[in-house]
Amino acid sequence: MKTTDNSDRSAIIVWDLPTRVFHWLLVVGFALALITSDDSRYLYAHVYGGYLFAGLLAFRFIWGAVGSRYAKFRSFAYDWPSVTAYLKGLINGQASRYIGHNPAGSWAIFAMLLLGLLVVITGLVVLGGEERHGPLNGLISFKVGKGTKEIHELLAWSMFGLVVLHLCGVILESVFHKENLIWAMITGRKEAAAGTPGAAGHHLLGVTLLFVGAASALSYFHGYLVETADSPYRPFRGPQLPDNAVWREACGECHLAYHPNLLPARSWQLMMDEQAEHFGDDLGLDEETVKEVTDFLVKNAAEAGMTEAAWEMMESIGPDEKPLSIVETKYWKHEHKEISDAYWKSEKVRAKGNCAACHLDAKEGTFEDSSMRLPDLSKSERKP
Amino acid sequence: MKKKLTLFAAVALSLGATAASAGAVDELLQQYQTQGAGDFSAERGKQRWHEDHPDPEQPGKVRNCSSCHTNDFKAIGKHAKTGEEIDPLAPSVNKERLTDKKFIEKWLKRNCKWVIDRECTPQEKGDYLVFLRDQ
Structure with missing residues (x-):
C-alpha cells in the first residue's frame, strides 16, 4: 500500500488495538526474559517472560490469518525484490512510504516471529530437561536439556539483534518520512491520503488481550503477594525426594541432613565407613543405625539423577574421586563463586554448609533455582 | 477376695510408679556403678562441666561443655x-x-570425645548426669 500523494491527508487506523497490545506486551515479555536470563535465581520470572511471549506469538499467528487489514500476514508478504528495491530507495533518498509494514520491515517481522517461535521451543526443552519443569518435564534428558541451552541463548541473542535492526529501521523511516512510527504503534493511527482504507479497531479484543495478560501475571506471581516472612513463596516445587527418619535424625542432629542426591554413592560409603572420624568427630553410631543410614544414602545418591544438582554433581566429579565435603566440590564452588564473603561470615549464614540459610528447599534436597534467597545482611555485616 | 484384689492393685500401681520415676538416669547410674563407679556427686559434675580443655583444631582456644550448650x-x-x-x-x-x-549414651560418648578428647569414665558420666538432672 504505497502513497506518494501528500495532499488531502487524514489519520486512519492502521494498527488495530489487539496488534498494538500484542506488540507492547511482546516487548515486556522479551525484556523480562532477557533481564532475568543471567541469574538462575530469577528463573521463575524468566519462564513467565517466555510463557507470555509464547502466548502472544500464538495470538499473532492467528491474528495474522484472520485479523484486520494491516495485521494480516498477507498484507505485508513482500517478495525479496521489493525489499532490495525499498532499500535502494532508502539509499537514494526516494523510498516509498508504506501505510502498513514496508518490505524490509516486513521481512524483519517474519524473521522475528519465526525466531521467537524457535526461542520458545528451545526454552521449553531446556526447562523440561535441565530444570524438570514445564510441559516437557519428564520427556527430555538432562543432557539434551543442557545442550539445548546454548542453542536457546544463541537464538535469543539473534532475536535481540533483529530487535535492534527493527528499531534502527523504525528510526530511519521515521526520520526519512518525518512521521513518528513509535507513536503510531501507540495510537494505531497514521496519516494517509483521503480514501485510503483504514483498519477496524477491534477494541474489545484488544482490551481483552490486555486483561488476559495482566491476569496471567497476577495468577503466576500471586504467591509473592501472599507470602509471609515465615513462609516465603516457593515457585517451582521440585519432586518429592525419598526420605528416611533414621537418616534424618542421625545426620540432622548436628547439621542439615544433606540429601543423598548431593554426592555419589562411593562418597557416602566412604563417609559412613569413616564415621569414627567424621570431619574430626567420632559419631559413635551403632551398627544398626550405620547400616540403615548407609543403605539409604547409597540407594538415593547422585547417580539416581533425581535433580539438576545431582546430575551436575556427577558430571563434575571424576570417576575416582570420592568427595566427602559438598562445599569442596568443583560444582558447588562454581555455583557459589559470586556469593561474597560478607554472606558467609554473616550471623545468618555462618558456615558454607548451612545451605538452608539461602536455599528454602534445602531440607527437601531439591535445590530449585528459584528457591534461593540471599538473607538481608545487617549494616555492620555489609561492610567489607 | 475383694480386699485382696485392691491390695494387689495398690502394690502393682506403686511398683509401676517406682519404675517410671527411676527412669533412664537411675538405670544408667546403676549400670555405671557395676562398671566400677563409686558415689556420684553433682558438685563434681558441675566442676567438670566448666573445665576448659585445649581445642586441638584451634590452638590457643579452649573447649568445654558450654561451647555448645551455653551456661x-x-x-x-x-x-x-x-x-x-x-x-x-x-x-x-x-x-x-x-x-x-x-540417646544419653550416644551423646556422652560423642561430646566427651570432642571436649576432653577421650571417652568419659563411668564415674565422670554419672557425675554429669546427677548434676544435670537437677537443672
Missing part, C-alpha cells in the same frame, strides 16, 4: 561448628531430656 541450661544451645540449634538441657524445661538411655 544457661534452660536456653537453646548452638553446635559450635555448624551452628545447628540444640534443645535446652534442663529437664525442667525440656521434658524429653534424660529420658532415653541410648
Whole structure:
C-alpha cells in the first residue's frame, strides 16, 4: 500500500488495538526474559517472560490469518525484490512510504516471529530437561536439556539483534518520512491520503488481550503477594525426594541432613565407613543405625539423577574421586563463586554448609533455582 | 477376695510408679556403678562441666561443655561448628531430656570425645548426669 500523494491527508487506523497490545506486551515479555536470563535465581520470572511471549506469538499467528487489514500476514508478504528495491530507495533518498509494514520491515517481522517461535521451543526443552519443569518435564534428558541451552541463548541473542535492526529501521523511516512510527504503534493511527482504507479497531479484543495478560501475571506471581516472612513463596516445587527418619535424625542432629542426591554413592560409603572420624568427630553410631543410614544414602545418591544438582554433581566429579565435603566440590564452588564473603561470615549464614540459610528447599534436597534467597545482611555485616 | 484384689492393685500401681520415676538416669547410674563407679556427686559434675580443655583444631582456644550448650541450661544451645540449634538441657524445661538411655549414651560418648578428647569414665558420666538432672 504505497502513497506518494501528500495532499488531502487524514489519520486512519492502521494498527488495530489487539496488534498494538500484542506488540507492547511482546516487548515486556522479551525484556523480562532477557533481564532475568543471567541469574538462575530469577528463573521463575524468566519462564513467565517466555510463557507470555509464547502466548502472544500464538495470538499473532492467528491474528495474522484472520485479523484486520494491516495485521494480516498477507498484507505485508513482500517478495525479496521489493525489499532490495525499498532499500535502494532508502539509499537514494526516494523510498516509498508504506501505510502498513514496508518490505524490509516486513521481512524483519517474519524473521522475528519465526525466531521467537524457535526461542520458545528451545526454552521449553531446556526447562523440561535441565530444570524438570514445564510441559516437557519428564520427556527430555538432562543432557539434551543442557545442550539445548546454548542453542536457546544463541537464538535469543539473534532475536535481540533483529530487535535492534527493527528499531534502527523504525528510526530511519521515521526520520526519512518525518512521521513518528513509535507513536503510531501507540495510537494505531497514521496519516494517509483521503480514501485510503483504514483498519477496524477491534477494541474489545484488544482490551481483552490486555486483561488476559495482566491476569496471567497476577495468577503466576500471586504467591509473592501472599507470602509471609515465615513462609516465603516457593515457585517451582521440585519432586518429592525419598526420605528416611533414621537418616534424618542421625545426620540432622548436628547439621542439615544433606540429601543423598548431593554426592555419589562411593562418597557416602566412604563417609559412613569413616564415621569414627567424621570431619574430626567420632559419631559413635551403632551398627544398626550405620547400616540403615548407609543403605539409604547409597540407594538415593547422585547417580539416581533425581535433580539438576545431582546430575551436575556427577558430571563434575571424576570417576575416582570420592568427595566427602559438598562445599569442596568443583560444582558447588562454581555455583557459589559470586556469593561474597560478607554472606558467609554473616550471623545468618555462618558456615558454607548451612545451605538452608539461602536455599528454602534445602531440607527437601531439591535445590530449585528459584528457591534461593540471599538473607538481608545487617549494616555492620555489609561492610567489607 | 475383694480386699485382696485392691491390695494387689495398690502394690502393682506403686511398683509401676517406682519404675517410671527411676527412669533412664537411675538405670544408667546403676549400670555405671557395676562398671566400677563409686558415689556420684553433682558438685563434681558441675566442676567438670566448666573445665576448659585445649581445642586441638584451634590452638590457643579452649573447649568445654558450654561451647555448645551455653551456661544457661534452660536456653537453646548452638553446635559450635555448624551452628545447628540444640534443645535446652534442663529437664525442667525440656521434658524429653534424660529420658532415653541410648540417646544419653550416644551423646556422652560423642561430646566427651570432642571436649576432653577421650571417652568419659563411668564415674565422670554419672557425675554429669546427677548434676544435670537437677537443672
